[in-house]
Amino acid sequence: NAGVTQTPKFRVLKTGQSMTLLCAQDMNHEYMYWYRQDPGMGLRLIHYSVGEGTTAKGEVPDGYNVSRLKKQNFLLGLESAAPSQTSVYFCASGSAGGPVFIQYFGAGTRLSVL
């Protein structure tokens, strides 16, 4: 059981370049999330999705776009990368229903923007 898989694991971009991070989950979860992790700031929510075809903004959405065309996949796009987007990106998924929303995380993507 793979759980939540993120690709790629590492990436180096030049300022202005674009890229897409892929998140795939095999647990049939309705909800998916993208976070960024920066030292001393914990995890901050970028965008999230509560179902196929639906997305919403989180705490720090500027400079990012997302798509959820299939239930199992959640894509995070950077249209024009900036050095401020250097970070570690985590995807998570969770199942709807009840108060217990445990989120399951991928291993992360380490992105450097030069």
Add this chain to the structure above:
Amino acid sequence: AQSVAQPEDQVNVAEGNPLTVKCTYSVSGNPYLFWYVQYPNRGLQFLLKYITGDNLVKGSYGFEAEFNKSQTSFHLKKPSALVSDSALYFCAVRDTDSWGKLQFGAGTQVVVTP
């Protein structure tokens, strides 16, 4: 708005000694609280949760957490720390909406020395 605070950037403890990682919360309504652990170069792993009921919650790997409503705290504890417990620990609180979003603390680095 829901929030959590982790007042310590780092906790140092000798192997075999008790370990405590502090977390305080600020919520409107009933708090849904979580602890996650992140090992080096890995994603976050769920440790335990408080939804309602007993104030002492038991979780994975011998960890437990004590919910204290009067002090608005949810401290993580382990009676006897192991070197393998060295990791980054995050406290989180669930948002009041229905989408399972979490607000994370900044994280506390735990260092267990032999």
